[in-house]
Amino acid sequence: KAGVTQTPRYLIKTRGQQVTLSCSPISGHRSVSWYQQTPGQGLQFLFEYFSETQRNKGNFPGRFSGRQFSNSRSEMNVSTLELGDSALYLCASNLLAGGADTQYFGPGTRLTVL
Amino acid sequence: GQQVMQIPQYQHVQEGEDFTTYCNSSTTLSNIQWYKQRPGGHPVFLIQLVKSGEVKKQKRLTFQFGEAKKNSSLHITATQTTDVGTYFCAVSRNSGNTPLVFGKGTRLSVIA
Numbered sequence: 001k002a003g004v005t006q007t008p009r010y011l012i013k014t015r016g017q018q019v020t021l022s023c024s025p026i027s028g029h030r031s032v033s034w035y036q037q038t039p040g041q042g043l044q045f046l047f048e049y050f051s052e053t054q055r056n057k058g059n060f061p062g063r064f065s066g067r068q069f070s071n072s073r074s075e076m077n078v079s080t081l082e083l084g085d086s087a088l089y090l091c092a093s094n095l096l097a098g099g100a101d102t103q104y105f106g107p108g109t110r111l112t113v114l
Numbered sequence: 115g116q117q118v119m120q121i122p123q124y125q126h127v128q129e130g131e132d133f134t135t136y137c138n139s140s141t142t143l144s145n146i147q148w149y150k151q152r153p154g155g156h157p158v159f160l161i162q163l164v165k166s167g168e169v170k171k172q173k174r175l176t177f178q179f180g181e182a183k184k185n186s187s188l189h190i191t192a193t194q195t196t197d198v199g200t201y202f203c204a205v206s207r208n209s210g211n212t213p214l215v216f217g218k219g220t221r222l223s224v225i226a
Contacts, residue, residue, distance in 0.1 A: 042216060042218040045215070048213060104159065
């Protein structure tokens with residue numbers, strides 16, 4: 001099976017812009033989780049989607065949003081970018097919804113906000 | 115919310131030495147998972163522990179889950195340069211629909 005794919009791999013934006021990241025989970029996996037990884041804060045949970053519904057949400061401002069499509073592909077959007085949003089954004093797919101399932105991570109999107 | 119403390123934050127060892135990282139929680143855990151992230155890479159699942167006192171081995175890696183299900187350890191025997199990376203524990207308080215909470219990780223450097 002192909003692994004989790006994320007596009008784009010690298011992105012440079014300026015403050016105030018918005019960005020959309022895409023994630024395609026492993027075929028057959030219906031749950032997608034998004035994480036923000038920074039050197040200082042580690043892996044921070046953003047949200048989880050299962051069958052197009054947001055099942056869980058982390059403690060991030062409303063500028064961070066996401067959605068999942070019927071084919072399980074997911075997108076996350078960050079509006080009004082801030083310098084502190086510079087991070088590696090990781091998508092993970094799971095066979096079932098629920099944090100106890102093994103997370104299969106994609107390579108991530110490295111976002112730099114200037 | 116669920117908190118998990120992982121120590122040490124950094125560990126530098128000579129190749130051939132042993133290495134241990136610990137993960138501690140103030141609350142009882144449903145299960146614990148361990149992941150490894152190589153420099154420039156993404157986290158990769160290593161193992162999941164579910165039972166109290168459980169011990170699992172993968173070649174030179176030994177994983178333990180505490181009797182009270184509040185702590186866990188990952189021990190690497192005779193480290194190699196291929197062991198370099200950051201090791202994360204991830205916990206969930208309940209089985210099922212609860213997001214994983216990741217520890218801050220232990221970054222392992224191996225000096226040849």
